[in-house]
Amino acid sequence: MNLPILHVRHWRVEAGERIALTGPSGSGKSTLLHLLGGVMAPDSGEIIVDGEALHLYSEAKRDRYRAQKVGYIFQDFHLISSLTARQNVELVAPRKWSKRQTREQLDDWFERVGLKDRADHLPSQLSRGQQQRAAIVRALIGRPPLILADEPTGSLDWETAGDIMSLLLEICSTEKLTLLTVTHDLHLAGLYPRRVHIEELNELCRREAV
Numbered sequence: 001m002n003l004p005i006l007h008v009r010h011w012r013v014e015a016g017e018r019i020a021l022t023g024p025s026g027s028g029k030s031t032l033l034h035l036l037g038g039v040m041a042p043d044s045g046e047i048i049v050d051g052e053a054l055h056l057y058s059e060a061k062r063d064r065y066r067a068q069k070v071g072y073i074f075q076d077f078h079l080i081s082s083l084t085a086r087q088n089v090e091l092v093a094p095r096k097w098s099k100r101q102t103r104e105q106l107d108d109w110f111e112r113v114g115l116k117d118r119a120d121h122l123p124s125q126l127s128r129g130q131q132q133r134a135a136i137v138r139a140l141i142g143r144p145p146l147i148l149a150d151e152p153t154g155s156l157d158w159e160t161a162g163d164i165m166s167l168l169l170e171i172c173s174t175e176k177l178t179l180l181t182v183t184h185d186l187h188l189a190g191l192y193p194r195r196v197h198i199e200e201l202n203e204l205c206r207r208e209a210v
């Protein structure tokens with residue numbers, strides 16, 4: 001039998017909050033993101049995000065929830081290498097948008113993240129910071145209410161990391177999106193209005209720490 005990883009008694013996050021989630025390696029931070037993102041189902045209990053009772057959903061329904069309500073940002077960007085930055089974002093742009101609207105929206109977003117002149121380049125032709133900027137646009141383009149970022153600056157040098165984290169915070173604040181970011185970097189966590197250590201949430205960590 002698998003050992004339990006995470007036991008959260010109760011945790012409430014208000015819409016529009018920006019939270020940095022910190023804690024040691026292996027303490028369940030990514031697992032918590034996977035549960036909130038509908039990647040995994042809990043063994044028991046309830047997970048309600050934006051009115052969606054995820055614990056009751058089938059895998060297919062969780063996939064739909066994730067596509068509609070969640071923007072994921074990864075440490076290694078996960079851009080499709082054979083597509084330009086623009087094409088990577090076009091793939092996930094809302095289907096109801098006309099071609100023209102999509103082009104205008106993407107132009108606005110790429111300008112906003114400082115990639116106006118680089119949007120038609122392949123990921124391999126972009127710096128790591130630029131790749132993460134493109135990945136941020138991809139995550140936010142449909143304005144999903146929940147943005148989950150798992151070590152989004154983990155593979156960037158410290159200066160670029162600061163720029164990217166500030167950009168992510170600024171956009172989520174302006175767009176009133178809820179942002180939950182896992183980071184090992186306490187300095188970057190300090191930029192967030194709310195910081196939560198996983199041991200405050202995960203009762204299994206606390207029990208082991210005693």
Ligand SMILES: Nc1ncnc2c1ncn2[C@@H]1O[C@H](COP(=O)(O)OP(=O)(O)OP(=O)(O)O)[C@@H](O)[C@H]1O
Nearest residue numbers: 002005023024025026027028029030031032182198
């Ligand atoms: N798919 C899986 N199957 C079994 N165990 C897993 C799985 N994914 C993670 N674990 C285990 O669950 C625990 C928590 O992992 P998790 O990735 O959530 O931690 P984390 O706090 O994000 O760690 P890190 O900071 O190193 O990324 C670890 O002991 C890990 O080995």
